[in-house]
Amino acid sequence: MQFMLLFSRQGKLRLQKWYVPLSDKEKKKITRELVQTVLARKPKMCSFLEWRDLKIVYKRYASLYFCCAIEDQDNELITLEIIHRYVELLDKYFGSVCELDIIFNFEKAYFILDEFLLGGEAQETSKKNVLKAIEQADLLQEVRLGGGLFFLGFNSFH
Amino acid sequence: MPAPIRLRELIRTIRTARTQAEEREMIQKESAAIRSSFREEDNTYRCRNVAKLLYMHMLGYPAHFGQLECLKLIASQKFTDKRIGYLGAMLLLDERQDVHLLMTNCIKNDLNHSTQYVQGLALCTLGCMGSSEMCRDLAGEVEKLLKTSNSYLRKKAALCAVHVIRKVPELMEMFLPATKNLLSEKNHGVLHTSVVLLTEMCERSPDMLSHFRKLVPQLVRILKNLIMSGYSPEHDVSGISDPFLQVRILRLLRILGKGDDDSSEAMNDILAQVATNTETSKNVGNAILYETVLTIMDIKSESGLRVLAINILGRFLLNNDKNIRYVALTSLLKTVQTDHNAVQRHRSTIVDCLKDLDVSIKRRAMELSFALVNGNNIRGMMKELLYFLDSCDPEFKADCASGIFLAAEKYAPSKRWHIDTIMRVLTTAGSYVRDDCVPNLIQLITNSVEMHAYTVQRLYKALLDDISQQPFVQVSSWCIGEYGDLLVSGQCEEEDPIQVTEDEVLDVLEGLLASNLSSPVTRGYALTAVMKLSTRLSSVNRIKKVVSIYGSSIDVELQQRAVEYNALFKKYDHMRCALLERMPIMEKAAANGPTETVQTNGEAEPAGLEPKHPPTIIQPANQANDLLDLLGGNDVVPVISTAPAMKPASAGGELLDLLGGLSLSAPTPAPPIPMSQPPFLLDGLSSQPLFNDIATGIPPMTAYNKNGLKIDFTFERSNTNPNIAIITIHAANSTEAEMTNFVFQAAVPKTFQLQLLSPSSSIIPALNQGPVTQVIKVLNPQKQQLRMRIKLTYNHKGSPVQDLAEVNNFPPQSWQ
Numbered sequence: 020m021q022f023m024l025l026f027s028r029q030g031k032l033r034l035q036k037w038y039v040p041l042s043d044k045e046k047k048k049i050t051r052e053l054v055q056t057v058l059a060r061k062p063k064m065c066s067f068l069e070w071r072d073l074k075i076v077y078k079r080y081a082s083l084y085f086c087c088a089i090e091d092q093d094n095e096l097i098t099l100e101i102i103h104r105y106v107e108l109l110d111k112y113f114g115s116v117c118e119l120d121i122i123f124n125f126e127k128a129y130f131i132l133d134e135f136l137l138g139g140e141a142q143e144t145s146k147k148n149v150l151k152a153i154e155q156a157d158l159l160q161e162v163r164l165g166g167g168l169f170f171l172g173f174n175s176f177h
Numbered sequence: 178m179p180a181p182i183r184l185r186e187l188i189r190t191i192r193t194a195r196t197q198a199e200e201r202e203m204i205q206k207e208s209a210a211i212r213s214s215f216r217e218e219d220n221t222y223r224c225r226n227v228a229k230l231l232y233m234h235m236l237g238y239p240a241h242f243g244q245l246e247c248l249k250l251i252a253s254q255k256f257t258d259k260r261i262g263y264l265g266a267m268l269l270l271d272e273r274q275d276v277h278l279l280m281t282n283c284i285k286n287d288l289n290h291s292t293q294y295v296q297g298l299a300l301c302t303l304g305c306m307g308s309s310e311m312c313r314d315l316a317g318e319v320e321k322l323l324k325t326s327n328s329y330l331r332k333k334a335a336l337c338a339v340h341v342i343r344k345v346p347e348l349m350e351m352f353l354p355a356t357k358n359l360l361s362e363k364n365h366g367v368l369h370t371s372v373v374l375l376t377e378m379c380e381r382s383p384d385m386l387s388h389f390r391k392l393v394p395q396l397v398r399i400l401k402n403l404i405m406s407g408y409s410p411e412h413d414v415s416g417i418s419d420p421f422l423q424v425r426i427l428r429l430l431r432i433l434g435k436g437d438d439d440s441s442e443a444m445n446d447i448l449a450q451v452a453t454n455t456e457t458s459k460n461v462g463n464a465i466l467y468e469t470v471l472t473i474m475d476i477k478s479e480s481g482l483r484v485l486a487i488n489i490l491g492r493f494l495l496n497n498d499k500n501i502r503y504v505a506l507t508s509l510l511k512t513v514q515t516d517h518n519a520v521q522r523h524r525s526t527i528v529d530c531l532k533d534l535d536v537s538i539k540r541r542a543m544e545l546s547f548a549l550v551n552g553n554n555i556r557g558m559m560k561e562l563l564y565f566l567d568s569c570d571p572e573f574k575a576d577c578a579s580g581i582f583l584a585a586e587k588y589a590p591s592k593r594w595h596i597d598t599i600m601r602v603l604t605t606a607g608s609y610v611r612d613d614c615v616p617n618l619i620q621l622i623t624n625s626v627e628m629h630a631y632t633v634q635r636l637y638k639a640l641l642d643d644i645s646q647q648p649f650v651q652v653s654s655w656c657i658g659e660y661g662d663l664l665v666s667g668q669c670e671e672e673d674p675i676q677v678t679e680d681e682v683l684d685v686l687e688g689l690l691a692s693n694l695s696s697p698v699t700r701g702y703a704l705t706a707v708m709k710l711s712t713r714l715s716s717v718n719r720i721k722k723v724v725s726i727y728g729s730s731i732d733v734e735l736q737q738r739a740v741e742y743n744a745l746f747k748k749y750d751h752m753r754c755a756l757l758e759r760m761p762i763m764e765k766a767a768a769n770g771p772t773e774t775v776q777t778n779g780e781a782e783p784a785g786l787e788p789k790h791p792p793t794i795i796q797p798a799n800q801a802n803d804l805l806d807l808l809g810g811n812d813v814v815p816v817i818s819t820a821p822a823m824k825p826a827s828a829g830g831e832l833l834d835l836l837g838g839l840s841l842s843a844p845t846p847a848p849p850i851p852m853s854q855p856p857f858l859l860d861g862l863s864s865q866p867l868f869n870d871i872a873t874g875i876p877p878m879t880a881y882n883k884n885g886l887k888i889d890f891t892f893e894r895s896n897t898n899p900n901i902a903i904i905t906i907h908a909a910n911s912t913e914a915e916m917t918n919f920v921f922q923a924a925v926p927k928t929f930q931l932q933l934l935s936p937s938s939s940i941i942p943a944l945n946q947g948p949v950t951q952v953i954k955v956l957n958p959q960k961q962q963l964r965m966r967i968k969l970t971y972n973h974k975g976s977p978v979q980d981l982a983e984v985n986n987f988p989p990q991s992w993q
Contacts, residue, residue, distance in 0.1 A: 142336055143369075144369050
């Protein structure tokens, strides 16, 4: 995988993970163009499109688009499964995850992603193991960043 | 200084902003606060501030001033700090900046940290964004961790190693020992990442590939266990055990089995098993099947297995899920060349996909359909494709039309069917047909002699309905001009002849001339058609009137034609019949497909080149007025040969204009001679120019070199006539874009005679990939110094280019 973007239906970026070295300017340009392209797709169209020399796999979950850029040899159908697995992980962690969870806890969304994928490839195929690792790492945190509690399924804003 | 606000607080505040300006203001305020907090070197709140900065960065605001702070966080002992610090590094730091190298030492320390989660952070960051320098420095640490028994770290180290290898391929060898026992792991995470690592190594090095081939049995065993094992809750996805691992193993098997008989045989069984046993109701199963199909097609599998694979793809085509259909069509397109017959069996399903709603699926189905057309299915396929052409989006129409023409040309079961198909395309998608198809179609129609009456009748009828589609109108008006007599005399055999009067025909053509819908090119066709009818119909007076009206047309092209046709009526009436005779069967030159050139259709090019000029007057060599053969053309001699321009007499020794100044004011005194090949140039010989077996020793020269186009001349003396020099031009294109519609023309002083044969092609490929050659024969009986003026026209990057040049540097041996 070369990169993964999460964005809302209004085109607002909620997460960006880049696995290839690009300048900030290039990243912004790619993001802008790709977001436009994906948002222009009609609901009946398939989840794959060719963009530049990459294959783009995208799927919408509620108000969020999950969009991955994969290489020619990568399997599009399994990429859909990867996206789905990530959503499942977020869902288990936040308890019925919604876009707001990802907005207010973006750093955690990144931590979860980084326990699931590394360098663009899946590092752990067991849902349980990923969540266990996150749980343990959370316990090591000395400070609660947002002032909220870290229990699974409980969100509170201070 | 009050404590900086918390992250969530900031997010909440920013989200209340109602305008972009308001948001910007809030951000700026907070940025300033963060900056001063950084300046105070406050350890307590650094983490919080960087986190806020990362949020602002995601919104698109600058955050570079936080880069060093991230490094400080990474160096901190607190886990929270490290977590945010590494995240910040991955988001804000860029391997192009030297700043990132400061991380190296921290990462090295953290790779050896006592807490595995800290080690994990370091491995993740290195594997995500490590630069080549960092990778070189830290590869050793990664390699160490690859051998650890801690599976949490081992799996991360494996993917980190993949990144290191991608960045610094030379380091690959170093990881080889550590790969020894990777596949004996039970842990799926380690297995998965190990397979990824092995894949990377095999893809990069043929030596590694042969080394790892011995792992095939082990991989097959692991895959088998996954399929056969019962329900495993930890790895189950919709009833399938660890699909991610299955897919990666299949991919590695593909690489290992490619081109290797033994390995391919070893995996045959398992592939068959996966292909038949995998549950296909969900995307997950289909993902595995897809990977299996790709593997089967790539390795040396037995034919039964290959057919199984294609059948799976065929079933995919029937799947409700459009993603699966898309993937199937893409794969079938790749295999249609190698497994043509197997794919043919699914033809009807593929054709059904033409009706799909998704644009990408439709396009692939169209491409695949064209690939599957053959002599047996042409009628059925064409019906479907024509229907598709009717209803598809405009973006497809041009490609579809061209594809249909090609297919029809190759497999037409009968001439009538062919003509009918062409007409159907012209009438339904006539404005999307590529311009270069028009000459092709005209040639086709000309060659179908027995269909002329039928063709012109049908085209005429269609023209009555609709004159807006230019390529269609052009072909139709050409046909009417050529076969109008058949139309009027009602000679059609294929269908009931219609009653058409001469006036009706002329009405239609005049209508085209006058209509706003007609392009200038179309008008040219129409006018020429009218002119031609002067020898086929009896309403000559009406035609004369039409022609004289357009003599004062604003359109220069039209005006010129009209004036010349007028001249035909007035002064050259005796030639008119011969000039406007029926077209002969044209020789089809090199099959260039839709991009057939003007040149190869040569003298038969109807687009106004030929009847435009008054007839040739061929002079014996001693006459004052010499012939200039300016237009290239086929050397094969039809009755109507190339129509070179006629020049009035002029003072000796000058170079005469190319195609310019075709004034009709100076008639030549010489009597007209029926047009035929000048007898003294290589009499009766075919288009093969004569070359000496050995080089005549005339040095080659560069005649023209501008804008990336270089034309070299090489010389040869003719065997039969020592006064004839045979020049071969080599035109090469050093630019990045090809040059199309290339036409080379030459003029020589009047004591010379020139003959231009057909060029090898009208497209000069880019980057000097193959020059276009053309032969010029020059007769120089008076042994005068050879000079030449050349005119080049071509299309480059979409715009037409034209250039004139003088060539004076001929080596003396070429004309002495």
